[in-house]
Amino acid sequence: MHQFTDKVVLITGGGAGIGRAAARQFAAQGARVVVTGRREAVLQELAGENPRIGYVVADAGSTQDAAQTVRTVIERWGRLDILVNNAGAGAILPLAEAGVERVREIFAVNVIGPSLLATAALPHLKAARGAIVNVSSTFGHKAAPGLSHYAASKAALEHMTRCWALELAPDGVRVNAVAAGPTETEFLSERMKLSPEQVVQVKAEEAARIPLGRRGVPEDVAPWIVALAAPGAAWLTAQVITVDGGLDAA
Incomplete structure (x- = not known):
């Protein structure tokens, strides 16, 4: 099915993980896909797979990059x-260790970045x-120790979605x-900055819960992103769909 023929889709953080899987699926259904990220080599590799995928080097947490990204797409x-x-x-960030820079970084990418990008994209x-389609987390509505600021940022994103x-x-x-x-991506090491030993421990603990x-794989999550954007969801809005192997209910 080519239900996105000639549609243009912009995906932030599209060079790896869930974003990359979603880009491939949108392109397979006829969309022209633009992915963003900070690592150009990774973006180039993805774009080289499919002529329907392009890229813009941009930082999702940069206040300057949002408007420029949309201008470039247009x-x-x-x-x-x-x-x-x-x-x-x-970040796995206990309250006793929460410094301003770590907290600011989380909210810059998870709350401010999506807001500014949506504002710039709105006329189009x-x-x-x-x-x-915003990508949140189970922990946007499920409490967990050590995740207060990450969880709060995703809770903000979910409530912005409804508003x-x-x-x-x-x-x-x-x-x-x-x-x-919890999904098999580079998030724990790249974004949460955990050591290899910590990554192994966290993955085992999550799988057990x-x-x-x-744990999920990107291909478990990406179809739901595509589905929410598809014409078949024309009467669906203000919803947060949790895809987590049942963790939310555990």
């Missing part, structure tokens, strides 16, 4: 139909009667979110 591809706020930052999304959905409904722009559970018995 200059190169002429329109913007779907925005996927996928890039994320986090309204013109296309398009969609925004934006109500605000933009008269313009025909739908806003939903996918709350992903998930009712379906394993």
Whole structure:
């Protein structure tokens, strides 16, 4: 099915993990996909797989990059139909160790970045009667020790999803979110800055808590991002869909 033919999809943090899997799936369904990230070599590799995938080097936490990213998309591809706020930052950060720089970094990527990008994209999304899909986490609505600031940032993103959905409904722009559970990506090492030993420990602990018995893979989550943006979801907005092997209920 080519249900996204000629649609332009912008995915932040698209060079790896869930974002990369979503980019591939959107492209397979006919979309022109633009991925962003800070590592150009990774973005180039992905773009080399499929002529329908392009990229813009940009930092999701940079206040300057948001408007420039949208300008570049419009200059190169002429329109913007779907925005996927996928890039994320986090930390296992006990309250006693919470310094201003770590907290600021988390909120810059998870809250401020999606807000500024959505603001810059809004005229084009309204013109296309398009969609925004935000990528949250189970911990956006499930408490856990050591995750207060990461969880709070994702809770903010989920509530922004609902508020934006109500605000933009008269313009025909739908806003939903996918709350992903623990997924096999580089997030623990790259974004949470855990040591290899810590990564192994955290993964084992998470797998043990998930009712379906394993951590997810990007291909478990990406189809739900695509589905929320698809024409078949035309009457769906203001929803947060949790995809986490049952962790949310455990």
